[in-house]
Amino acid sequence: MEAPYELIYYTGVPGRGEHIRLALEEAGVAYTDTASLPMSKCREVVTTYLTSRTEDEQGNPPYYAPPLFKHGHLIISQTSNILMYLGPKLGLAGSKEDDVYRVNALALTALDGLSTEVHDCHHPIAAELYYEEQKEESLRRSKEWMKTRLPKHLGFWEKVLERGGSKWLLGTEFTYADLVLFQCIDGVQFAFPKAMNQARESGKYNRVFQLWKDVKARPNVAAYLASERRQKYDWGIYRYYPENDVVPE
Amino acid sequence: MEAPYELIYYTGVPGRGEHIRLALEEAGVAYTDTASLPMSKCREVVTTYLTSRTEDEQGNPPYYAPPLFKHGHLIISQTSNILMYLGPKLGLAGSKEDDVYRVNALALTALDGLSTEVHDCHHPIAAELYYEEQKEESLRRSKEWMKTRLPKHLGFWEKVLERGGSKWLLGTEFTYADLVLFQCIDGVQFAFPKAMNQARESGKYNRVFQLWKDVKARPNVAAYLASERRQKYDWGIYRYYPENDVVPE
Secondary structure: OOOOOOOOOOOOOOOOOHHHHHHHHHHHOEEEEEHOOOOHHHHHHHHHHHHOOOHHHHHOOOOOOOEEEOOOOOOEEHHHHHHHHHHHHHHOOOOOOHHHHHHHHHHHHHHHHHHHHHHHHOOOOOOOOOHHHHHHHHHHHHHHHHHHHHHHHHHHHHHHHHHHOOEEEOEEEOOOOHHHHHHHHHHHHHHOHHHHHHHHHHHHHHHHHHHHHHHHHHHHHHHHHOOOOOOOOOOOOOOOOHHOOOOOO | OOOOOOEEOOOOOOOOOHHHHHHHHOOOOOOEEEEEEOOOHHHHHHHHHHHHHOHHOOOOOOOOOOOOOEOOOEEOOHHHHHHHHHHHHHHOOOOOOOOHHHHHHHHHHHHHHHHHHHHHHHOOOHHHOOHHHOOOHHHHHHHHHHHHHHHHHHHHHHHHHHOOOOOOEEEEEOOHHHHHHHHEEEHHHHHOOOHHHHHHHHHHOOHHHHHHHHHHHHHHHHHHHOOOOOEEEEOOOOOHHHHHHHOOO
């Protein structure tokens, strides 16, 4: 019997675990997800993985933070790393020689620019402080991000799609990088609806917004998004603070 | 004839390219490096890679930022991605099944926590603004980072080494993750000497500082560090600003 795919991540928000979920859902494979547990039980399980020694016998070093992914004896952390492990198994990492590295580069670039950078818009000073303790800096960062980074990122992804000459990032082949970009664009639209509406209406990034629509309409993705397994944005990476919902000046 | 290894990165600081260089130098393989070019020529070459279409025929999508790495027809970006590509070829990614994913997780965790987070200490608001335009926020972030993040990161790496029961992160096998952590610790010591001296003297992170020493003393690394190829820290990720060189309160 093939070992099950096990996602270990906090419940309550899509978060970084969402990128793993979308790949598994698109591929239509079975997996377990600690996010289906009640909040307190979920936190207990995640904490056990982060602190326990029980799995070390298999040669897995400690992990800094979830998402974690367990497959048989292997337990690994880091979103892009888990996707790189799963990608070829799920048929979502291209088919040409070395495509895994092309796809991983695209995924890392999306995660850096449209996930980590966006998270830091509400936590520019310290992840350990509350948003309310860094509101002023957060507003300043959000304004700058909308002015310089958002157009830079959207422009980059538009260029990737234009050069690829097809609807997906790698060209004609759909890969998990498309799922990652979908989720990032989806999250940024939740956090910064005004700037993203303006970007959409500008017509400069039509390919990027079309990719978001096309991924959303894929049958397995659409079924997942309509299910109870898709959690709502709340306190995670993508947060909606009306005061930060600014448009580029 | 085997295609040459070609590193494409800015000259003038070690930067993110340094992680690639250290792996190549440790392995003792030949490579070309655009950092050996005069500043203006180097910038021209890097810009050509970032903007030109000439290489697209090989199916390489555009790249967001250097370091880039060229090997035959393949051109890839993203530091951790390049290391993952090179690691097995250089014998620096472990030897057990799936060790590449264990090593990649360690490398990503070091790069996130001790490179990106540290860069953002001098640029918490926007990479597009000068440091002088965000000095106040930078000082606040640096203070918080020294108080909560630095001990968290050093404590994590101490735990990895303790559980591995050997001097290297994966256990007895030396991997490129050790080189990445070395370079990160080296850079943080340059940027924040007071806090790092205090951390060293506390005796809480002896394994981490020993790893830094042990990597530095490896013959190929030592020869590289003593060579002209090793560039000085300056305007890059790791910067020394006396006003930010604070100790945890």
